[in-house]
Amino acid sequence: MLFRSGQVPLAPLPVRQYATWMMHAEAHEAWLSLSMMAQLSLRQGSIDRTSFSLPAALPEAHVTGPEVREMRSRVEGVRRIYEVDFQNDVYDTVEFTVDVDLMMPEGKRGDRKVNEITLPAPEFPEALITTGYVIADNASEYELKLETEGAEKALPSVIPWLPSVTKAAGIFRVQPQWK
Numbered sequence: 001m002l003f004r005s006g007q008v009p010l011a012p013l014p015v016r017q018y019a020t021w022m023m024h025a026e027a028h029e030a031w032l033s034l035s036m037m038a039q040l041s042l043r044q045g046s047i048d049r050t051s052f053s054l055p056a057a058l059p060e061a062h063v064t065g066p067e068v069r070e071m072r073s074r075v076e077g078v079r080r081i082y083e084v085d086f087q088n089d090v091y092d093t094v095e096f097t098v099d100v101d102l103m104m105p106e107g108k109r110g111d112r113k114v115n116e117i118t119l120p121a122p123e124f125p126e127a128l129i130t131t132g133y134v135i136a137d138n139a140s141e142y143e144l145k146l147e148t149e150g151a152e153k154a155l156p157s158v159i160p161w162l163p164s165v166t167k168a169a170g171i172f173r174v175q176p177q178w179k
Contacts (some may be wrong), residue, residue: 015045019052022135024163025119027104029140032117034061036098037161040127046089047102053079053123057098061078065096079123114172132178133159137169146170150178 030065034145039048054061056075059159061082069085089139104117132153138144151172156162159171 013044015047015126016043017041017047017050017124017127018162019124019130021060021121021122021124021130022131022133022159022161023122024135024137024166025167026139027140027142027144030104032102032104033139034098034100034102034120035163036122037095038122038124039093039095039160040090041093042091046091046124047086048089049083049085050094050124050126051081051083052098052124054098054100054120056080058102058120059098061098063096063098065094067094068096083174112145121174132174134157134172134174134178135169136172137143137165139166143169146171150175155179 013066020041021036023034026033028034038052040047044099056078058080059084060080063082063084067086067088067090071085071089072083073080075081082098102117105127119134119136121170122132134151136144136146148170151174152168154171154173155173156165158173165171
């Protein structure tokens with residue numbers, strides 16, 4: 001019997017990471033409550049940490065989740081980079097929540113007083129594909145007007161984590177570079 005041997009070279013493959021996020025923006029009289037749920041899905045490999053960013057002008061957000069061990073942030077230019085470490089290696093999916101409250105700046109438009117704020121666009125630099133949803137809801141006594149450049153209306157049934165919202169909530173799927 002003849003035995004042959006051979007070698008098979010194995011090359012490490014990069015992790016294929018996909019991000020889906022849903023931001024619930026609830027407007028109050030003087031502030032805006034933002035709660036973002038993020039889910040990372042992996043197609044090959046594993047991760048024990050990830051990063052995402054928000055505009056540096058925002059207050060530091062709170063990042064929580066059952067698999068979140070710790071979070072650190074640092075400001076680089078106009079973005080705040082969040083490094084999220086997980087309890088265990090992640091091989092398929094992991095979810096976490098990002099919460100921050102923003103004070104409404106006062107301004108004037110003509111002879112009217114207005115409170116206007118731009119929703120922050122999260123970025124997931126390690127993700128190959130990012131899918132985002134925004135729910136804008138009014139919990140104040142004032143009128144809420146939305147400018148939705150780069151966003152398309154979506155049905156509540158497509159939102160992966162639909163929070164309790166009013167009937168008048170605006171639900172959108174957002175594209176990169178939305179505002």
